[in-house]
Amino acid sequence: MSERTVLLLGSTGSIGTQAVDVIARTPDKFRVTGLSAGGSDLAALARQAIALGAQAVAVADPDAAGPLFAELTRAGADAGLRQMGVEVLAGPDAATRLAARGADVVLNGITGSVGLGPTLAALESGSTLALANKESLVVGGALVAAAQQRPGQVIPVDSEHSAIAQALRSGSRSEVRRLILTASGGPFRGRGRDELKDVTPDQALAHPTWSMGPVVTVNSATLMNKGLELIEAHLLFGVPVADITVVVHPQSVVHSMVEFADGSTIAQASPPDMRLPIALGLSWPHRVPDVAPPCDWSQATAWTFEPLDEEAFGAVRLAREAVAASPTHPAVLNAANEECVAEFLAGRLGFVEIVDTVARVLDEHSGASGPLSLEDVLGAEEWARARAHELFARR
Missing domain, CATH: 3.40.50.720 (NAD(P)-binding Rossmann-like Domain)
Structure with a gap:
């Protein structure tokens, strides 16, 4: 290269x-x-x-x-x-x-x-x-x-989408049955909705695997990050959202998978280190030698996978609904979420209220029809941010 x-x-x-x-x-x-x-x-x-x-x-x-x-x-x-x-x-x-x-x-x-x-x-x-x-x-x-x-x-460059891009090199797009996005589950994996009501910003920022900025870390705790990644995978790889599955993988070693039509599943695995997908993003389709440590196969290890609890963590469901609703609903989803996360980090909004408020803003959005313009996107974002703040003020 x-x-x-x-x-x-x-x-x-x-x-x-x-x-x-x-x-x-x-x-x-x-x-x-x-x-x-x-x-x-x-x-x-x-x-x-x-x-x-x-x-x-x-x-x-x-x-x-x-x-x-x-x-x-x-x-x-x-x-x-x-x-x-x-x-x-x-x-x-x-x-x-x-x-x-x-x-x-x-x-x-x-x-x-x-x-x-x-x-x-x-x-x-x-x-x-x-x-x-x-x-x-x-x-x-x-x-x-x-x-x-x-x-x-x-x-x-997201580790999940980089993993899918790598796995897709194993077959043609016509052979893909579905994409499997893995999620660490964040710091509150296994908790029910009632157990999330008193979560504090400090608790939400204590991610068990990754070191990230505050907004992305909170998004990982609510699993909104996974909802956004589902939309991103749909757009990047041309796969319907119905054919994208989210599974919880606490070890964060398998970064995502592709299931092919013959029943074969190709996974990309590496210790959690963003330098690997960053280097691939810079050098694609080539690889940069020794950019990150590989898995240590000399040590006993176990990887587990479990279904996502969408009752406690409803952000992924909202992302699917946003894609189905209109071209501007994903912009509303993201903008309302950004405002809710800021409000949560300031101590003025509860943890479960983040996704609840985003859901309400989405439900009220009429959506755009016809070809999407930048003005449509900016207008939808502006409306979503303003509507979120109106809902904050009424609490």
Whole structure:
């Protein structure tokens, strides 16, 4: 594999920092030309830019341009650079403007539906999109499909979808019977709905397997993350939601599976380490040697699988209903959930009320018909966020 240029969006987040680690280990394979981040840790962003030799840095906070330039100057001086030639972009659309410049690969590790603009810009630039921002696909599936310029332009980075992409290489799409998404079950696996009513934010943030940002961690606790991943799998692989099954696998070693028409099931297994799917997203279809440790077959081990309790964890059912309802219902699902998670983390909404409130907002949404436009998506999101806050105020 020849050297690939990379734009890394969301570089200071969980996915971004692990991607930086992968790239730093393999300097002969990847060259970072630009980075973006929200702006909460300008010093870390500046250190990344200097260490990786990025030509441009984008920050979402419009007031952060000056402070970021100062941090870049400081980081450059610490690295012994006499001249710091990094361009700074600032503002809500800074990541989109950076993605539009293109590279061999754009890794979108931004959290939330704000990643939709950069996703579309990366695709329209002709770049291969390594997609860790599932929300942009969930809320704008038709828009993302329309923006693609060639088959295989989107490479999934979520561990589940990376596993499916790998397993699909074992047969043709016409031979696929169903996809099986695995879920760790989160910190509350085995609890009934009544046992979840007093869950605190600290408890929800204590994921038993993965280290992730707060929004994704809470989504994993409610299993909303798995609902979003079900929609993402449906859109990425063209498989009806009725043919996608979610099973609970607490060990998080089998990352997902594909069942073929002859009864064979192909699983991808590895210890839980996001560097593996990140590296595959950057290098697809090639593999980066020794990017993550393999399973240790010298030790006794056991893997278990169990059905999902959809009465206690109703988010996956909501995701199926959203897909069936209208093209804008998935955007409403995601937007309402983002507002509910923020309210929960602030201590103003109960844990079970997250999914309950999302369900009510979904039920009230009339949906869009005809070809989906960006305005439709943005309007549906704006309505969902406003309606969620109206429901918060009435509690």
